[in-house]
Amino acid sequence: MDKSAVKDLSLAPKGEKEFLWAYSNMPLLKEIGKRFGKERPFEGMKIGVALHLEKKTAVLLYALKEGGAEVIATSCNPLTTDDRIAAYLASIGITVYAWAGETKKEYDENIDRVASAKPQIVIDDGADLIALMYKNKEYTANLIGACEETTTGVIRLKAMESEGKLALPVIAVNNAYSKHLFDNYYGTGQSTVEAVMRATNKLIAGKKVVVVGYGWCGKGIAQRFRGMGAHVTVVEAGYSFSDKAVSGYHKGLQALYDGFEVRNMNDACKICDIFITATGNKSVISLEHLKLMKNGAIVANAGHFNVEIDIESLEKIAKRKRIKENIDAYEFNGKTVYLLAEGRLVNLAQPTGQGHPIEIMDGSFAIQALCCEHLVNMRGKLKPKVHDVPFDIDELVARLILENHGVKLEKPTKEQIDYSKSWDL
């Protein structure tokens, strides 16, 4: 508790209430934590964590602690720490270096504090922690492997792998099919719409909303805004950023057939009211786009880093005024454009962003916890590369969520299984 650096330790009782509410709604993690408590898979190990430090994350860290780990945690974003949760975690013996509203320097220092503890296992979200550890080789002295939570982190780690810089295994938790399905899609969808509503208190029905990027996150955001009565336009890129398996042309086509308007940014900017980026890419809303927007347009980002909107260039020509928590007004060229949460992850920016719904994070963090255990069980046996989540874990989590909903699926007959595998029909 002494070692931690949090905003205010006296917030711990409030944090405990938040924690208990999440805990009571996370049946998968609760069970995994209980099993870890008996089996102690992380006995004597340090687990270094860089995750959004809010109530659902606290349940994951608690499960790891039950499994015998010494947990040292910071946030993966300067705005996303819930100070009540940070205080509560510190009060139960987890070392926390994080507070809401860190400067970039403080953020980097806190990541460094976790890395320099030389953990055996790392859980990262965006790969800042892993990248720092690889830049300072002594930090990786004890490292067995890492788990990465988000799309942007996996992209960075694959780039490290292709440059031959990855000396240890990393599990791309983000890429589990079940995680894409419930977390990026439903989780980002609901929480982004909710965060825009909580920050602005504006009516969504009837608004013209632009979603930039129709990947897993963008799809969910577009669907949920439509569900609230918005007229949604999707902007995609005429390019394949992936391994040439899926292109922006596919995504644009899917958006069109899903019933959305599909436009380029220039056209969308002239007519729309609210803009949400979810691409993992840079300057997808450029200064030129901002200049084209209507007076009163609202701009926010749900992608991992605060680079999707070219705020740097906007700062050079506009006068910024803080309106209230998570809303800045930018006045330029005789109009005002409102930026939410400084262009950082709007759905996680405290206090208006609450992050993904609890049930969603129960699934995602169940995968995280089981992948940490897998890294320990497979110690020394996994190649130094980015690994997919083992199918058994991916499927198990989907099955357990269904079981918790009381849902039963069909059990195929042997005849059906044989039929599905044969060619001579």
Ligand code: NAI
């Ligand atoms: P994805 O790879 O499935 O989708 C990204 C889409 O953006 C692709 O379809 C791509 O073609 C498109 N795109 C790229 N550049 C573009 C441009 N200039 N204009 C228009 N479209 C463009 O990725 P996913 O899983 O949807 O993640 C997107 C971002 O959201 C990542 O940074 C990821 O880390 C982050 N993320 C955020 C979460 C949150 O809670 N806010 C949760 C999960 C992921």
